[in-house]
Every structure is written in structure tokens, then in C-alpha cells.
Amino acid sequence: MKNQIFSFFAVIALFLSFNACKPKNTMSAVGGDAAAKAYVAPGKYDEYYNFVSGGFSGQMSVYGLPSGRLLRVIPVFSVDPEKGYGYSEETKPMLNTSHCFVPWDDLHHTELSQTNGEINGKWVFANANNTPRVARVDLKTFRTAEIIELPNSAGNHSSPFGTENSEYIVAGTRFSVPADNANGDVPINTYKQNFKGHISFISIKPENGAMDIAFQIKTPGVNFDLARCGRAKSHGWFFFSCYNTEQANSLLEVNASQKDKDFVMAVNWKKAEEYLKAGKGEKVKTKYAHNVYNESTHTATSEMRNEVTVLDASVLKDICYFIPCPKSPHGCDVDPTGEYIVGSGKLAALIPVFSFDKIQKAIADKAFDGDYQGIPVIKYEAALYGEVKKPGLGPLHTEFDGKGNAYTSFFVSSEVVRWNIKDLKVVDRVPTFYSVGHLCVPGGNTRKPSPKYLIAYNKITKDRYLPTGPELAQSAQLYDISGDKMQLILDFPTIGEPHYAQAAPAEIIRNNGQLKLYKIDENKHQYAAKGEKESKVVREGNKVHVYMTSIRSHFSPDNIEGVRMGDEVYFHVTNLEQDWDVPHGFAVKGAANAELLIMPGETQTLKWVPDRVGMFPMYCTDFCSALHQEMQGYIRVSPAGSKTPLVYSLGAQSPAPQTSAPK
Ligand code: RUQ
Ligand code: CUA
Secondary structure, three states: OHHHHHHHHHHHHHHHHHHHOOOOOHHHHOOOOHHHHHOOOOOOOOOEEEEEEOEOOOEEEEEEEOOOEEEEEEEOOOOEOOOOEOOOOOOHHHHEOOOOEOOOOOEEEEEEEEEOOEEEEEEEEEEEOOOOEEEEEEOOOOEEEEEEEOOOOOOOOEEEEEOOOOOEEEEEOOOOEOOOOOOOOOOHHHHHHHOEEEEEEEEEOOOOOOEEEEEEEEEEOOEEEEEEEOOHHHOOEEEEEEEOOOOOOOOHHHHOOOOOEEEEEEEEHHHHHHHHHOOOOEEEEEEEEEEEEEOOOOEEEEEEEEEEEEEEOOOOOOOEEEEEEEOOEEEEEEOOOOOEEEEEEOOOOEEEEEEHHHHHHHHHOOOEEEEEOOEEEEOHHHHEEEEEEOOOOOEEEEEEOOOOEEEEEEOOOOEEEEEEOOOOOEEEEEEOOOEEEEEEOOOOOOOOOOOOEEEEEEEEOOOOOOOEOEOOOEEEEEEEOOOOOOEEEEEEEEOOOOOOEEEEEHHHHHOOOOOOOOOHHHOOOOOOOOOHHHOEEEEEOOEEEEEEEEEOOEEEOOEEEEEEOOOEEEEEEEEOOOOOOOOEEEEEOOOOOOOEEEOOOOEEEEEEOOOOOEEEEEEOOOOOOOOHHHOEEEEEEEOOOOOOOOEEEOOOOOOOOOOOOOO
């Protein structure tokens, strides 16, 4: 034990000392022509969309590249008062889970949908790490369209990673835990007996992206970290990195760093599909939420599911194989040809590159080193193509340029290293000025990368920007990788901690049929008012429904009286505009949630429970015309039981006699 603790401290000391050696001459890092390379003139469009995870902010942000300009923040797993997401009655169900309404999560990875191994510009998927979920964002609207919760999982880190035709989005649990239908009330130190891993295969409907958990694979209890699909020749396979094969349940920084090698798990998902068809899956009771936003009713619904089909990898012997991989692997990346699988051991001094052909041969020859809890372990040498020697310290993630090069991030030595996949020689290295995490080459996870830029997303910030109190700006760095030497051309700050990001050529997304507005006559919202004539106020017991419209520059109605203490008021605001980019906002004094931001043709609802008698102004929050400041109104609140009649009006200097009969 003494020895182990010593080696543990030695490793930590190594980390700390490298961390501390910040590059000294940061000013000279950017050459004179760099600014021109990242410059996008005012009014000109960027070449790429970059979808960046927001980490603990729970959202995703969209940047233009090469400018690094922030174009949009897409709320996914966290409420967002800027857009009313999670606050409006229509979007609240999106954040429902089997636990309850969960307004926050930790979003680590983004994954663009693909056709034939190339980005198709339809959807971008994202994972919730804490309360395991996968979301689908529609790239016609840049909005979260669907969220599915993952049963039998905890810490959904190895997620969401897609197959070449988005047949599946795959998610591996970080924490192994007792399955949902097993007794979880067991001593924590019974990990080895009671804790299991689960990998979810979420099917994606090609027509509309609809998600469903097709099956899960049950594995021994380990931590799954990251994953990549096989592509081209290895299509039909999936590769996951796993650590804590020691199955420790405490002080993992020591106890899960014991073994020399952990595993990459190779999964034959085509085989799993066959077993599923043959009825080899077990239907298991559980509970998980499935939330869908309907674009014609402008309303999300949340449905609770109670069953999932599980294939047991220790019984169905030929769907999962373990490949030894040094040491606590993090990234597990597959090159554009599908032949090379790169494992990045955080504590390893080399990078192993596995060969898909050799893995297939090893399986055929049964070149196994026994098994790990019922899963065959392929001999390291039998799967290995070769090792990159002395590449750097703390390898994390690898991307590819499609020209035979791989790019690996090194957290400890703070650099990006370019190496040749065939001869495994280091070709170039460039400092990152931060402790770097993920990398992104546009299309770097596809058959056809677009190898002009590389972006490094940084973990531990150093002082590259003006200080902002105890917390410094999170950051990304952009490199030009088109030449022989990688060149840093831009730093840009990010929202939340960026983890993985993907980028796509702008044309693919710009021309995907972007939605400019919701057609008013296709609005099927239950409480839509499709013209001012339809605007009204209706009392149903203590619920008051305001069918309100907005158009430049007034609400209808804009005077409401007869609301009483004890009422719940629902403002259903329909934006009657039919021009691109003319949203209206809505806010009322004392509202305990957020504003609404309503797109042209859309209906959104704000629930408001008045807390006192008096006069409450409401107004439009989005500057919509020269008379935006005139876009306002009043609601009068009377005491409970008062006889003030319910009246509403527009343009009347005294209340119009449009009393609506109480129901
Ligand atoms: S990661 S810690 Cu993707 Cu390197 Cu989350
Ligand atoms: Cu509508 Cu400002």
C-alpha cells in the first residue's frame, strides 16, 4: 500500500509541476498574419458552425469559425430565462425526468447527425451527464426538440456518440450502479457483486429524428468514459474506453490507477441487433421520461416509459470484447478509414493504436487472455497496430484530418501533437497555453474531415484574458492546420466549460431548410389567438386564460380588470407577425419565472399568480419597432371575492363592456 500511495503522489507531483509551467512568452505565440486568417469582415459569414458544449452551464453554444463570434446559445438541459425555455408552460415538460422536473444538467459532448459517415446538417445531439439524458436539437430551429432519459445509468459521460447513418446514438454509463430493477440498498463496498454497467443504443428515425431506446447492453461494473463508432470497414462496431477496471468504490484517484492497463471495449452492435431480433433481450422494468416538443402545437409533452430491453454481454458471448489499453484511457477515437482505433491513457507515456483487422483476426483465432467477468479479453499484442512513443504527457483526445494525420491533446504538457497514423511518428507539436481537453477538426469524427482548422477546448484556464474575479474566462483556441506547421490564430472565450464540440461547413446547415417563422394558419396551439379578433379573456374557476396577441406595437388586449387574488393567470401570447426575426417578448411585474420570447406565428404561455392587490404593468421585452416602448398594458388585481367584473379591452380609454361570463 505504501508503494501505491507513493506512486500516486509521484503522479500527482508530475501533474502539478507540468501544470505550473505556463508558457512564458505568450505574446510571441501568434504571428503577424494570424489575425488576417481569423478575420471575417463585418457583414460576411463564417465558414463553419461550431457547436460547443457548455459543460456545467447545461447548454450548447454556437460559434462561427474562424471568427470565434458567438451566434447563439441553445438551452438544452438548463432553464434559460433569456428564451423562456423551462419557464414557459410549453417548454417545462422538456425538463421532466423520472426524478422530477430537473432544471439543470452538465452537458459534455455534442454529436452531429450523419449520412454515410458524413455530416448531414439535420440534428445535433447532446448528453446530460448528471441525470442521464440525451437531447436532440433540431438544426432547422436551433431548438431542443426531444430529450430521452436513460435508465440503469448514472453519470452519462460516454455519450452521445452516433453511428455512420445515425442509426443509433449511443450512451455509456460513467458510474456503474445496481440496475434499476435490482436492490440498490446494498453496502457500497459490494461494488464487485452488485454494480453493473449499461450501454444504451438509442434508435433515431431517419425521417424526423425521433428517439427511442432500442436496447441496452449490460456489462461488468466499470466506468465508461468515451466512445466512437466504427466507420467504413468497421461500420457495425462501437468502441468504448473504460477505466476503474479495478472496480474500486472509494478514492478512485489511487484505487482506480492500480492496473497497468484498463480496457477499450469493442461492441459488435450488428450482432447485438441479431440477438435482439431473435428475442434474446430481457424486458426489464424501470422508469424513464421521454419528452417531445411538437412544432405544430408549440407544446412539449412528457411521457413516462416503464420498460427497456437488456442484452447481457456476459451471456451473449460475442457482442463485447475487451482490449487492454494503458492506463486509465479517456479518449477512444476512430480514424476516417475505420481501421485505426486510438486509445488515450491519461496516465500513459505512449499512445496505443489498435487495428480493426487485427481485432477481427484475434477474435477469429480466439487470441484471448482469458476473460473479465465473462467478457473475452483480446491479447494486447494481437489487437495492437503500434504505439506512438513519447508523444507528450496526459493524452486525452484525438481528431483526424483525413490526410493521414492524427491530432492528440495533451492535458499535462499543454499541447496539441500531430502524428502520422501509418508510421506513428510525431510530425509537429504546438503549445495550447492552457491545459487542453477536447479537440475539434470540422468533420474530424467522420469519413471526410475538412482539415483547415483545429480548435482546442481548454480545461484549466490561464490568464490569457482580462481578469474577472476568482473565475477566469473559459476558452477555446483556433489553429490553422492547413500547412506543414500548425499555427495558433485566435483565442476566443466560451460559455461554461467547453468539453467536446463539433463543427460543420456553414453551407450544410444554412441550406438545410432553416425555419424562418411559424405559419400562423398552421398553429395548432390549444390557446392560440390567430388574429386580434380572437383575443379574449376567459375565466374557468380560479384559472384565468388570456388569449393575447402581439403585433408591432401593441398587445391585444392591453387592459385587463377583474383578476382576483387566488387566481392563476395564464397569458397565452400569440405573435401575429409573419416576418423573419420579429419576435415579441412578454413580461408582467412580479412574475416568478421569466419572460417569454415568442417567435413569429408562435404561441407561448406564461403562468402568473398575483401575490397582492394592485396594478400590474406588462410589456414587450424585445425591441421590435420604433414604438417598442409603447408596447405595454395593465392588469388590475382585486381582492379575493371582489365583484370587479372581468373585462378586457384594446384602445378603449375606459374599460370596454366586453365582460366575459364566468364559466
Ligand atoms: S471529457 S470530463 Cu469529454 Cu475529456 Cu468530459
Ligand atoms: Cu414587441 Cu417590443
